[in-house]
Amino acid sequence: MEPNDFFTPVADELQIVESSLETNINTKLSILQQASTHLIKAGGKRLRPAFALLAARMFVDDLDEIIPLAVALELTHMATLVHDDVIDNSQTRRGTDTVKSLWGNRLSLYAGNYIFSSSLALVAGYRRQDMISILADTSMKICEGEIIQMLSAYNIEVGLKNYLRRIERKTALLISVSCQLGALLTPASQAEIAALQKYGYYLGMAFQVTDDILDFVATEEVLGKPTASDIKQGIITLPTIYALRVSPHRQQLQQWLSSAQSCIEQADHIVDLVIDAGGIDYAYYAAQYYTAKAKRQLSYLPDTPITENLRNISEFISERNY
């Protein structure tokens, strides 16, 4: 089964979301329009819209009302991606064209703000204060996650708790909210909404753990970015946390991971040591653990074909590219 097959029950609606993403970025400033829609045109899995639509489809047939939410969720996600792109100084310092690099930096900042505000405008249309509160709260927590990640860079003392808090905020919360809000707009019961919210949360955790594994083992083609990009930025994820604890070469690992320069220069060696120490296997078990928790939530939901889909997605998530 291919990933896109999971979304077949909402394929038509995802098409509408896709075309709505661009039309909802609507500024007369052509450079802002270009920058903001650039990422949209680059495509993507549209996971968050898909989860909102699937969650709603469990309870209603007509998903027209869910479309603006689905678009807003993807825009919120994109705003965080654009802000992630705000180039760190070390990268821009390599460049020669300084005005251009300054311009790129600032434009990313404001384009991210613009996209987030566009998403807000869409959610405001629902006239539901609870949805805005959830979105504001999620956005604050995403910021916290980014800062925890920033503070944890090159920090070899970082433990499991820090890692889980980070990926919860970075990934799990917005997927969780996607499931929750999708169901919130239907006649689903409180218990059903809560189960979908938790399903999204655990699935998001599994998804990010798997993403962090792929950063070690996948090819650049699969990733769409250089392999070991986390290590190169000093971001210590689950496989590394495990290796730092159990590797016979942990002193060497500690030394390399503490400095920005050696994280870049020794990235390949660090990756080898982490894999040799069993870091990938450990993380793989963690992903399976969260997948199991996600699946368990489905038992509180009506037994529909969509429920089966959600079960299959969770299994696929932790098996990606293995």
Added chain:
Amino acid sequence: MEPNDFFTPVADELQIVESSLETNINTKLSILQQASTHLIKAGGKRLRPAFALLAARMFVDDLDEIIPLAVALELTHMATLVHDDVIDNSQTRRGTDTVKSLWGNRLSLYAGNYIFSSSLALVAGYRRQDMISILADTSMKICEGEIIQMLSAYNIEVGLKNYLRRIERKTALLISVSCQLGALLTPASQAEIAALQKYGYYLGMAFQVTDDILDFVATEEVLGKPTASDIKQGIITLPTIYALRVSPHRQQLQQWLSSAQSCIEQADHIVDLVIDAGGIDYAYYAAQYYTAKAKRQLSYLPDTPITENLRNISEFISERNY
């Protein structure tokens, strides 16, 4: 009359706003808390809360319901200030401690997002979709303003229309929205809300034109930042636009203003040429023009002591530090 006297009718409420600003930034991440409250502790005129409170006081005595809005407006403003602080590359390149400068940059980005989301959470509490829509729309326009300013830097072709669009988005809109939303939460009529919205708009325009004058003529102590900081960043404001058109030395001005290096190196000379060309006087008339337009809106409002206050504020704005 001192600026603070204008706000005497809402002085008690402004006190509450002041103490609420910090308590509304509420993260367990101490560094984010510190960064986000740093700007609050630095103080400020709290213009936006003051206008929201004054606008509401025209129609109701009890302003308890307006306080969260007033806090949210100041937080929205602060979020834009924090994002303005995201250090441009040329500045950080001067530094020696690269990890530290990287860290400052990213933290400003996420702290700004965090503060904006906090403000959103507050406004969500009103359960009024129109308020969220207005806030989202304003936020998008503020982004556009920043980008127009960015694109216009070092551009000697920039004209009056570009300048007015820029300051509208940078300053006038949020002051306008402050007056509008303050009145929106009271029994004010649509016409009265519209008059206050326009008053805030024209006052904001006058305020920013005057701010741009002060950047040329005020001391560093008054400004709280280096004099001629606009010129040094290649930001072409009204006095310069005028001088570029009429100065006998406009070719020299054009040459200097087109390059980042000469904007910094020749800043003092540029300031002298702009003043000699009558750029300050021209901008001063523009500020008076907007002040007159602001005052005219007050005739559509009930004749209360607050109306008189708003009239005095508008006069003071365009006479600041002359």
